[in-house]
Amino acid sequence: MTDATATRPSIAGEQRIDGSDLLGDVEFLVARVRAIGSGHAREALAPFGLRVRAYAVLSLACGSVSPTQRDIADFLQLDPSQVVAVIDSLEASGFVRRAQHPRDRRVNIVEATEQGLATYAEAREAVSRARDRSLGSLSAEERETLTSLLLKVAF
Template sequence: MSADLPHHTTASRATGRAGDASPFALGLLLRRAHWRAAAVMAEALRPLGIELRHFAVLIVLVDCGPTVQRDLAAATGSDKAGIMRVVDDLERKGLVVRKAVPGDRRVRAVEITPQGLELFDAAHVAAEPLAERLVGELGSDDAERLKDLLTRFAYPVEGGA
């Protein structure tokens, strides 16, 4: 295995600390920012009785309409077993229903219920003050600029990256 590794060393090793100049710095910063944002959003969802993994599925359903579990797994970065557990949880809470897909008896589409839509809207109301706190140390222009930069990074223009 060591024969496959380069034989030179670099003065810039990944540390995960602020100011890290390694090639991993951006990824480490994004991971840390994600953890911070996820913790704040989880705080908003906790009183509603759901977790981020549940909310991620609701986002897809609101955005795309009824969706088969295979596509939910792909859209949320989950695996087949994980998405099944999340959909089971949401179904038990009355937030989604599984419905037959015409033409394929084996496949079920997951659809958000009116109660699920109500909770989805309530989550946004609960998250608003926490989202403001999350970017509170940034000026409003910086918060908008960060959102714009992250959007461009996450959704590159075709052929860009």
């Protein structure tokens, strides 16, 4: 009776699931870690009226080079139509604006407004704290290692 599983009806003598092959499956683990992390990030961003997706776009808009919508779609691996929706909402919130490209009238450049920059600075802190919660089981060195390995896979 020392086992918390005793009250739940599983099969074969109250034996728990073992995850079989999935526990060694990087893709499964990545999906699970993402679910955990984006859940925390979502909570952290809610007070700012931002979702995870919009935060990522705002982050790009706040970078040193204002991106085009196409840049954003490529970088975030989004369909261009999704970028439209996110920027519509960010623009409605007053965080970014669409500006003309100097030499190509097809192109929109997404610039952060003052308000967008200020909000991003705060949101960034909140996300950072959320990250600390998600990665609490890792040492600083492990975090570093994880980041660099993911970076290799991601690009």
